[in-house]
Amino acid sequence: MNALMQDNALLISSLLEHAARHHPDVEIVSHLDMRTCVRTTWRKATLRAARLASALRTLGIQPGARVATLAWNTHRHLELYYAASGMGAVLHTVNPRLFPEQIGYIVNHAADELVFFDLGFAPLLEQVAPQLKSVKGFVAMCSRAELPALNLPGPLLCYEDLVADAEPLAEWPSLDENTASSLCYTSGTTGNPKGVLYSHRSTVLHSWAACAADGLQLCARDSVLLAVPMFHVNAWGIPYAAAMCGAKLVLPGPDLGGERLFNLMRDERCTFSLGVPTVWLGFFQHAEKLDAAARAGLCLERVVVGGSAAPRAIVEKFEHLFGAYVIQAWGMTETSPLATICNLLPRHDGIPLEERFDVQTRQGRAIFGVEIAVFDAEGRRLPADDHTPGELKVRGPWVVSAYYGQEPGAELDANGWFATGDVALIDKDGYVQITDRSKDVIKSGGEWISSIDLENLAVGHPKVKEAAVIGAYHSKWQERPLLIVVPNEGAEVTAAEILDFMQDRVARWWMPDDVVFVDELPHTATGKLLKTRLREQFQGHRLPTDAAVAD
Numbered sequence: 001m002n003a004l005m006q007d008n009a010l011l012i013s014s015l016l017e018h019a020a021r022h023h024p025d026v027e028i029v030s031h032l033d034m035r036t037c038v039r040t041t042w043r044k045a046t047l048r049a050a051r052l053a054s055a056l057r058t059l060g061i062q063p064g065a066r067v068a069t070l071a072w073n074t075h076r077h078l079e080l081y082y083a084a085s086g087m088g089a090v091l092h093t094v095n096p097r098l099f100p101e102q103i104g105y106i107v108n109h110a111a112d113e114l115v116f117f118d119l120g121f122a123p124l125l126e127q128v129a130p131q132l133k134s135v136k137g138f139v140a141m142c143s144r145a146e147l148p149a150l151n152l153p154g155p156l157l158c159y160e161d162l163v164a165d166a167e168p169l170a171e172w173p174s175l176d177e178n179t180a181s182s183l184c185y186t187s188g189t190t191g192n193p194k195g196v197l198y199s200h201r202s203t204v205l206h207s208w209a210a211c212a213a214d215g216l217q218l219c220a221r222d223s224v225l226l227a228v229p230m231f232h233v234n235a236w237g238i239p240y241a242a243a244m245c246g247a248k249l250v251l252p253g254p255d256l257g258g259e260r261l262f263n264l265m266r267d268e269r270c271t272f273s274l275g276v277p278t279v280w281l282g283f284f285q286h287a288e289k290l291d292a293a294a295r296a297g298l299c300l301e302r303v304v305v306g307g308s309a310a311p312r313a314i315v316e317k318f319e320h321l322f323g324a325y326v327i328q329a330w331g332m333t334e335t336s337p338l339a340t341i342c343n344l345l346p347r348h349d350g351i352p353l354e355e356r357f358d359v360q361t362r363q364g365r366a367i368f369g370v371e372i373a374v375f376d377a378e379g380r381r382l383p384a385d386d387h388t389p390g391e392l393k394v395r396g397p398w399v400v401s402a403y404y405g406q407e408p409g410a411e412l413d414a415n416g417w418f419a420t421g422d423v424a425l426i427d428k429d430g431y432v433q434i435t436d437r438s439k440d441v442i443k444s445g446g447e448w449i450s451s452i453d454l455e456n457l458a459v460g461h462p463k464v465k466e467a468a469v470i471g472a473y474h475s476k477w478q479e480r481p482l483l484i485v486v487p488n489e490g491a492e493v494t495a496a497e498i499l500d501f502m503q504d505r506v507a508r509w510w511m512p513d514d515v516v517f518v519d520e521l522p523h524t525a526t527g528k529l530l531k532t533r534l535r536e537q538f539q540g541h542r543l544p545t546d547a548a549v550a551d
């Protein structure tokens, strides 16, 4: 028997219409650069998105066509999120930190027809443009007065002219909710980048998870500093979720420096922010220099940390300096990205802060919509006993089924699970602890050592800026941990000091066999440690603990 309920499609345009109707005057604060701040509202953004959508139609963008962006977090990028997807096209947010060849590869792979770009990316675009095969035109995200002369192999249009000259769409098209809405490529630390194609339905469902109380708790009372780029997994879905709940959005533009973020949080009364650990390390380099009175200027309540494991030091500092709660979240481009979120349970009421930090340094529990489980190498499901690490697999309506260009379901096993490539423990309450990427795990004498745990511990040392742990060859144990450390600027620190600091906090046999110091560590375009490069670099490293090698 069919139900008798309305079956309105879950569309991205409906999020925007809702924000315009119920939160019309809530602000969107957009910093285009260090000098230019544009203050707009959900009502104005909706109108401009409707104009831009009709301009896209006039430019010949058909339903399903891909529209690329090379852009920071600004109100224009936000308008494009809604205009392109809302009119039935696919928004492809290109990560400008990729190598130019990779950008060329993914724009061609996606067969993007238009490229919208911030002026700061004009030199990059000029470099990449000759490789691009499908692009019919380029749109500079600026006013007419700012439009530069560029050497591009196609027409150069002006964003503000497009918006000003177009009649707004009379209404947003009623698409099928499974229509593709946006496309993000994973940064491809191995092989070529792969495209994840989201739908209107997956995006709207994911937004509800962000707004749920045991999700990210985003709500109309929040003022959100979006310190995660809109070219990184749709800024973790916040541009959509903020419209769903009518939150204020503060878009910082290109500068994510610590001082800048602090000042924006203070001036815009931000209650909520999100970013990768590196951004917060920069934030604290500034915040720790301030006195208590200056720090009291913030009214920050919650900070989402994800993309890499949240070091305990970050969790502690947000709590101690600002009384702000760190919500660690785990996910990936393939999971939209929210999959596990670290909130507390009734049994945590009143526990000592130190114990609460232990919980917060885990990656959290599955939210409704994402099923999770760990499996061994033979594909057998492992118990959630907190002792048996296995590959984490996920399934649910906002998890990828196949990469762009593949047949639906191509990435799933017979039971519909997607293998994440992450190794995890799950405890009896369902809290996940990511211990490694499967290719990064250190296998010492048949047992696994978590490089992430060791890295987090090392960065807890006050003189350590960043740390990486890789497995180095050992003739007896196959692999032993090698700790690679970037000291804080100007700090003098020895290997013994760091090992001393670590030794009471970790099992003895997990302790690194050697420590080396470097000036910087290699990163991927999304700010993660590039372990493949480190392994190449330290391929011949001789561990002092290896008698066979030492002889």
Ligand code: ADP
Pocket (backbone or CB within 6 Å): 185, 186, 187, 188, 233, 305, 306, 307, 308, 309, 310, 328, 329, 330, 331, 332, 333, 334, 337, 363, 420, 421, 422, 434, 436, 437, 524, 526, 528
């Ligand atoms: P990339 O393009 O760099 O692969 P993703 O955002 O898709 O970008 O990366 C997803 C991966 O990032 C996950 O598979 C996991 O290894 C890592 N990751 C994300 N969040 C966390 C977290 N909270 N703790 C540990 N690792 C994380």
